[in-house]
Amino acid sequence: MIAPVPPAPLAPAVEAVAANPWVSLAYLVAGVCFILALRGLSSPTTSQRGNRFGMIGMAIAVVTTLVTHVPMRSEAWPPGNPHDPLIDWTAAFEILAAIGLGAAIGIVTARRIAMTAMPQLVAAFHSLVGLAAVAVACAAFLNPVAFDIADMVVPMIGQPFASIHVVSRVEMALGVAIGAITFSGSVIAFLKLNGNMGGKPILLPGRHALNAGLLGAIVILVAMFTRDQAPWIFWTITLLSFVIGFLLIVPIGGADMPVVVSMLNSYSGWAAAAMGFTLHNTAMIVTGALVGSSGAILSYIMCRAMNRSFVSVIAGGFGASDAGGGAAAATDRPWKRGSAEDAAFLMSQAEQVVIVPGYGMAVAQAQHVLREMGDLLKKEGVRVKYAIHPVAGRMPGHMNVLLAEANVPYDEVFELEDINAEFAQTDVAFVIGANDVTNPAAKTDKSSPIYGMPVLDVEKAKTVLFIKRSMGGVGYAGVDNELFYRDNTMMLLADAKKMVEEIVKALG
Amino acid sequence: MDFVSILSIFVLACFVGYYVVWSVTPALHTPLMAVTNAISSVIIVGALIAAAASSGATGSGVAKWLGLGAVVLASINIFGGFAVTQRMLAMYRKKEKRS
Numbered sequence: 001m002i003a004p005v006p007p008a009p010l011a012p013a014v015e016a017v018a019a020n021p022w023v024s025l026a027y028l029v030a031g032v033c034f035i036l037a038l039r040g041l042s043s044p045t046t047s048q049r050g051n052r053f054g055m056i057g058m059a060i061a062v063v064t065t066l067v068t069h070v071p072m073r074s075e076a077w078p079p080g081n082p083h084d085p086l087i088d089w090t091a092a093f094e095i096l097a098a099i100g101l102g103a104a105i106g107i108v109t110a111r112r113i114a115m116t117a118m119p120q121l122v123a124a125f126h127s128l129v130g131l132a133a134v135a136v137a138c139a140a141f142l143n144p145v146a147f148d149i150a151d152m153v154v155p156m157i158g159q160p161f162a163s164i165h166v167v168s169r170v171e172m173a174l175g176v177a178i179g180a181i182t183f184s185g186s187v188i189a190f191l192k193l194n195g196n197m198g199g200k201p202i203l204l205p206g207r208h209a210l211n212a213g214l215l216g217a218i219v220i221l222v223a224m225f226t227r228d229q230a231p232w233i234f235w236t237i238t239l240l241s242f243v244i245g246f247l248l249i250v251p252i253g254g255a256d257m258p259v260v261v262s263m264l265n266s267y268s269g270w271a272a273a274a275m276g277f278t279l280h281n282t283a284m285i286v287t288g289a290l291v292g293s294s295g296a297i298l299s300y301i302m303c304r305a306m307n308r309s310f311v312s313v314i315a316g317g318f319g320a321s322d323a324g325g326g327a328a329a330a331t332d333r334p335w336k337r338g339s340a341e342d343a344a345f346l347m348s349q350a351e352q353v354v355i356v357p358g359y360g361m362a363v364a365q366a367q368h369v370l371r372e373m374g375d376l377l378k379k380e381g382v383r384v385k386y387a388i389h390p391v392a393g394r395m396p397g398h399m400n401v402l403l404a405e406a407n408v409p410y411d412e413v414f415e416l417e418d419i420n421a422e423f424a425q426t427d428v429a430f431v432i433g434a435n436d437v438t439n440p441a442a443k444t445d446k447s448s449p450i451y452g453m454p455v456l457d458v459e460k461a462k463t464v465l466f467i468k469r470s471m472g473g474v475g476y477a478g479v480d481n482e483l484f485y486r487d488n489t490m491m492l493l494a495d496a497k498k499m500v501e502e503i504v505k506a507l508g
Numbered sequence: 509m510d511f512v513s514i515l516s517i518f519v520l521a522c523f524v525g526y527y528v529v530w531s532v533t534p535a536l537h538t539p540l541m542a543v544t545n546a547i548s549s550v551i552i553v554g555a556l557i558a559a560a561a562s563s564g565a566t567g568s569g570v571a572k573w574l575g576l577g578a579v580v581l582a583s584i585n586i587f588g589g590f591a592v593t594q595r596m597l598a599m600y601r602k603k604e605k606r607s
Contacts (some may be wrong), residue, residue, distance in 0.1 A: 024509075027553075031521070032523075032578070034547045034550075035524055035528060037543055037547065038525075038528045038529060038532065038540070038543070038544070039528050040534060041532045041533070041536045041539060041540050041543070042531045042532055043533060044535070044536065044597070044600040044601075047597045047600070048534060048594070048597045048598070050540075050543075051543060051590065051593050051594055051596070051597055054543055054546060054547055054590060054593075055575050056575065057546065057547070058546070058549075058586055058590070061552075061553055062552060062553070062556070062586075063554045065552075065553045066556060069556055069560040069561075070560065071559075071560040071561075089574075090561065091559070092560075094559070094576060094579065095556065095559050095560060095579060097578065098559070098576045098577075098579040098580045098583065099579060099580075099583045100583075101580050101582040101583070101585075102579065102581065102582065102583020102586070102587065103513030103583050103584075103587040105584045105588070105589065106583060106584040106585065106586065106587030106589070106591065107578075107587050107591050109584070109592075110591035110592035110595060111588075111591065112574070113592065113597070115596075116540060118542075118592075118596075120605050121592065122538075122541050122542060122545060125545045125546075125584075125585050125588060125589055126545060128549075128581045128582070128584055128585050129545065129548050129551065129581075129582070129585055130554070131581055132549065132551050132555060132581040132582045132585070133551055135555065135558075135574040135577050135578035135581070136551055136554035136555050136574075136575070136578050137576045138571070138574050139554075139555075139558035139570075139571040139572075139574040139578070140554070140558065140571075142570055142571040142574070143558065143572075144570035145561075145567040146557060146558065146561030146568065146571070147554075147557060147558070147561075167511050194591040216537050234531050235587045242524065257587040261541065262541070265541050265544060265545065268545065268548045269544065269548050271548075271550045272548045272549075272550060274523040275551055275554050276514075276518075277514055277518070278554070279553065279554050279557065280509050280514060281553055281554075282517055283550050283553065284550050284553060284554070285514060285517050285518045285521060286517065286521040286524075287547050287548060287550045288518075288521075288548065289518055289519075289521035289522040289524070289525050290521060290524070290525040290528070290529075290544065290547070291544040291545075291547065291548040292522070292525070293522050293523075293525030293526050293529055294525060294529040294540060294544045295539075295541075295544070297526065297528075297529045297530060298537060298540070298541070301534075301537075348554065348591070355555060356553050364577055366603070371527070376593075387597075388534075390534065395535070395537075395538060395541065396537035396538060396540075396541065397534060397536060397537030397538035397539070397541075398535070398538055399536060400534070400535040400536070400538065401538045401539070401596055401599070403597070404535075404600045404601075405599050407599075407601070409601055409602050409603035409605050410535055410600050410601070410602065411520070411536060411602055412603060415534050415535075416535060464595065482538075506511075
C-alpha cells in the first residue's frame with residue numbers, strides 16, 4: 001500500500017539550491033577544508049592548523065545551508081501583503097536554539113572529559129552521528145519534497161502523492177541502516193568502555209546464523225523498498241538495523257575495542273556519505289568517504305597489530321574461553337619479586353630505560369607520576385624512551401594521548417617498529433600495565449592464541465621490570481606470559497600508580 | 509547532479525582519504541578519530557534542511573522535529589569533537605632543546 005501524501009508547496013529556497021552554482025562551490029570548498037584537516041595530522045606541528053581548517057570547513061557548510069534554506073511561511077501576513085518576506089522567524093529561532101544547545105553541551109563535555117575517558121567519549125560521539133543520520137533519513141522519508149528527491153504523482157484514483165526517486169530510496173535505506181547500526185553498536189561500545197557493562201564477550205547461541213538472517217532480511221527489505229515506498233518497510237529496516245548493531249558488538253571483548261571503535265568510526269562516515277548521496281551534497285560525500293576510509297584503515301592497522309583477521313574480531317568471543325590447563329600449572333614456576341627500591345636502583349644505574357605502557361597505566365591514571373619518574377631518571381643521566389604497541393589501550397593512539405597529557409615530549413615516544421631493535425641495547429625495560437603485547441610466546445609458541453602477533457621484544461633488555469597487581473591474573477588473551485619467569489625479569493607486584501610513586505620517592 | 513557524477517566524487521574522495529589517512533602519524537590516531545567524528549557531523553546539513561522545510565505536507569511536522577533533534581545531536585558532535593581535538597593537539601609538544 002502506498003501512503004498518500006498531499007502535494008506540498010515547494011519552498012522557493014529548494015529551487016534556488018539546484019540553480020545556484022555558488023552553493024555547490026561552497027560545499028566543495030568545505031569538503032577540501034576537511035581533506036586539509038586530516039592532512040594536517042601527518043605531524044604534531046601542523047595538526048592544530050589542520051584542526052582549524054576543519055572548523056572553517058564546517059562553518060562554511062553550516063552557514064551555506066542556513067542561508068539557502070531559510071524557513072518560509074506559505075501565507076503572507078497580513079493576508080495578501082506582497083511585501084512580506086515570508087520568513088518564518090519562529091522556525092529560524094528554533095534552529096539557532098538547537099545549534100546553541102548542542103554547542104553548549106558539546107563544549108562543556110569536551111572541556112570536562114578526562115583524557116583517560118577518551119575512548120568512551122569517542123564511542124558516545126559516534127552514537128550521536130549514527131542517531132543524527134537515522135533522524136535525517138527518517139525526515140527525508142517523511143518529507144521527501146523538502147529534500148528535492150521526489151516527484152508528485154497524480155494517480156487515476158486517490159490522492160496525489162510524492163513518489164521518492166528509486167535511487168534516493170536505496171540511498172535513504174542504506175543511510176538509515178548504517179546510521180542505526182552505528183548508533184546501537186556505539187552505545188554498546190560506550191557501555192563496555194565506560195565499565196557499565198562487563199568487558200567479557202557475551203556469546204548468544206546461534207548468533208552467526210541470527211546475524212546473517214537479519215542482514216539478509218535487511219537486504220531483501222531494501223530491495224522491496226525500491227519497488228514500494230511503504231512506510232512499514234522503511235520502519236522495519238530501521239528497527240532491524242538497530243537490533244543488528246546491538247548484536248554485532250555484544251560478543252566482542254574489551255581489548256578488541258580498538259578495532260570496534262575504529263570500525264564504528266568508519267560506519268559513521270559511510271552513513272554520512274549515504275545521506276550525502278540522497279541530498280546530492282558534495283561536502284557530505286567527500287567527508288563520508290574520508291571518515292569511512294579513515295576508520296577502515298585504522299581497523300586494518302589494529303587487526304594487523306594483533307595478527308587477527310577483521311572477520312575473527314567481528315565474529316567476537318576472543319578471550320572468552322580458557323587457554324587450557326597450561327596456565328594454571330604455570331603459576332607454580334619460580335619467579336623473582338622486586339621492591340620499589342630495587343627498581344629505583346636498577347634504573348638509576350642504567351644508560352637507557354625503555355618504558356612500555358599499556359591499558360593498566362590508563363586504568364591506574366599513572367601517566368603523570370610516570371613522567372615524573374622519567375624526569376628524575378633523566379636528571380641522573382639516563383636516556384628514557386617510551387615504546388608503544390599499536391593496540392596498547394582501548395583505542396588507536398590512546399597511550400600517545402595520555403603521555404602527551406602528562407607532558408612527555410612526543411619525540412621520546414616510539415612506535416613498535418621504530419624501537420624494537422633497541423631493546424638489545426637497553427638496560428631496563430619498564431613494563432607498566434601492558435601484558436600480551438610483551439609476551440615472547442607470540443614469537444615461539446605455535447599453540448598460543450596470540451602466536452604471530454607482533455610484540456615488543458622487551459625480554460632482550462638486560463633487565464625487565466614488570467608492574468602487575470598480582471601473579472594470578474592473565475592478560476586479555478587469557479594466556480600466561482612467559483616473560484614473568486625469565487631470569488632477567490623482576491616482578492613489581494602493586495597498583496601501577498602506587499608502585500611508580502614509591503619508585504619516585506626512592507629516586508628522589 | 510546525476511548519480512554518476514556524484515559517484516565519481518565519492519570514489520575519488522575514497523582514494524584521497526586512503527592516502528591522506530595513511531600519512532597520519534600513529535601518535536595522532538586518537539585525535540584523528542576525534543576530528544573525523546567532528547567532520548562526519550556535516551550530516552547537520554541534512555538536519556538543517558529538514559528543520560527548515562515548510563510545514564503543511566503530511567509528516568512534515570514530524571520531519572521538522574526529527575530535523576531539529578538531529579541538529580542538536582550533530583551540533584554536540586561538531587563543537588564537542590573540534591574542542592576535544594584542539595585540547596588533545598595542544599598537549600603534544602617537542603622536547604625542549606637544552607644547551
